[in-house]
Amino acid sequence: MKEEGVQDFLKGLRAAVSQLSLYPLEHPNCQASFKRGRAAAENLADGSEVVVALKGYAFFLNGTLLAYTSLMFANLYQDLSGREIESITLVGPTDAKDYVALASFVAGLVTDFEPGGSIRLNESHLTHGEDDSAFSDLRFSYTGMVGTLRNLDHRVAREGTFEMSPVMEAVEDLIEQAMSSSGASLLLSTVKSHDEYTFYHSVNTCLMAVATGHYFGLTRKDLIPIGAGALLHDIGKVAVSQQILNYPGRLDREQWKEITLHPQEGAQAILAAGGPGHEIASTIALEHHARFDGLGYPRLSASPQPHLFSRLVAVSDVYDAITTRRAYRRAETPHRALQLLLQGAGGAFDPDIVRSFISLMGIFPPGSILRLLSGELVVISHHTGDLEELQAVVVRNNSGEDIEPEPRIVNIDEVGSQVLAEAAGIEPAALLEEAGVASQLIAATSAAPEEGAMERSGVDEQELRDQATRSLSSIYERD
Template identity: 55%
Template sequence: DLPAGGSIRFNDAGVTTTNLVESPVAGLRSSYGGALDAVRSATGSLADGASIEMATVARSVEGIVDSSVQQSGAALLLATVKSHDEYTYFHSVNVCIMAIALGRLLGLEKSALVPIGVGSLLHDIGKIAVSAKVLQHPGRLDDAMWKEIQLHPQEGAQAILAAGGPGHELAATIAFEHHARFDGSGYPAVARRARPHLFSRLVAVSDTYDAITTRRSYRRAETPNRALSVLLGHIGGSYDPDLVRAFIKMMGVYPPGSVLELQSGVTVLVTHMEEEQEIEAHAVIVKGSDGVALSSPEPVTVRLEDVVAQVLPEVAGVDPAALLEKIAQHVKT
């Protein structure tokens, strides 16, 4: 295992963002569905007073890792094209995919990626102990609600430790520390002599990005650029500066799934940006200059100087999830 306060060389394995979009998502959907089933099953087991089947969770994560190695860009696009059903489950899988992608970009081997994936898939499992009233509260939490929500990291860690199995200690550490913050100012409040574990810091970045960019019943989603700005604004405090910079390098100026309005009047959905190429984005046109949706999205290279605005999909009248299979036809191989 890497040391809790460890650091790693950026891109040590030579993984580049050039191959972040490689091939259609059909195979990945199976892996994604398997991970959804695993986190649903784990949550159901805890609700019934049983233990988490860690072997099942690990197998589902191995499927994502294996698929991501071959189709890393498609995996990242799948994670950033939002579905608004069953937030907790989809959020957990999205965080898992992004954390694994970031780990690969940083040069981590599969032996490290699987524990990262298991921990990220189960990072919010402790919310089973938090009331729905608190989880769905639309406004500022009162003191009692805040204390209740702060219990979920330790509840999750305890459930994972009780389940046992290979890698359960690292997974429990991630669940326990994903809100600890880089400077230790988060929760649970414990006496810390070192930074949160490297894997916990990595998952915290992915967790925040997905939470900000996903619509909830009590608040709207923010744009990917806004999420990246939040991460940048809290480096050194809430988030590891090196990991935030690596995450932004991975996602690009306009991350996969971004909806952009161009000077020409067309609306595009970003699929990826080339590494070392910060002035262009690869995208598909989803609405013409007349505002009419295209029946078949057309691939296009977008110069960033031509971007008028980044908008939320619902504002643009675009449903990226419904377009995913058509978009996959234009995913770079």
């Protein structure tokens, strides 16, 4: 798969366009970025012809969807489509002049692009051609959310503050879509980025927390602050040095102290940005590392237990963190992550929420890769509520050969073992989207709320609000 080659090409183009917005064409910085970009283009074409096409907020290489690349380069996608570019064809060795012309055209410095050279625009429309507009909207919201967080993070680092309204707009947009198809939105949350862990992790946590909250019986009114709190739960990490965040070994006392301040920093940042009306989002940031049994950090003085919504976000936060590879440890399988949540039920986590989370995700959550006893390899696509029957897509036959993905219902007795995505060389989200599963999930109805969960947890609206106010009073006491 040449997906990395496409990423290098797009990265090069993005850098060249950005240099052109700062310096004149002849400047050494521009020249250096052209040189690197041209090399990436030539590498991708590899002496023959390749087509990078754009459609429905996604990039395609020779007709194959590049789901992950589409998420990574959402901003560049906007720039390219703003210039009405639908495809870029690279033919043979890339001419330096053509590359400069492309970068200048995308940067808006020239209005025409000469046809017929080693780089051609809009000569090919090699995509799947199927109408996946509903999933495109969801992907657009997802990438929009990652972009919003990225900007916000830079802003907090630079100015120490941010604005809450774009976040709330993005959250409401995402919730709208996640509620109408939680299956498809959970599928997106299997996208893992190691380079921009915090952003993707936050969006994934938000999607899963909203889906769990919805399943738990909460309404949109509650899901919005939950989504905002989940999205911003780690915003306080801006105050922690990258060196400590990615430190591979055991943290010393000082380092640990710095890390444990991020919930409080985050809660204060949300209050400063949002003011009244954002107490619940702020409480979630404050309490996301506080445990169900009263341990964890910070120690809560106002209540023995974290707020119900904080408990809800804590489960999604930990699940996504465990299933993502980090600098200091490998990713665990989704199934293993569920086992760890179960072990922690009643200790670190609220057992009712863990139960709801597992009923929603299924024993093998979407994106799980399983080797069947027959030797075939399948990717789990979604969960219908039947624990015995797994909705899957077969991707490798029993001789280990890649096959055209084929939907199939797998009985739990057929499962041999679980495999890590990295070990199998599979990108589950991309594969399921390619197999058309995403569009089917959009068409399918969303998981219905679990009956009686709210009553069991004894939720009282007023009490939830009061508890948030009490929790936040503790951050002022600590100052």
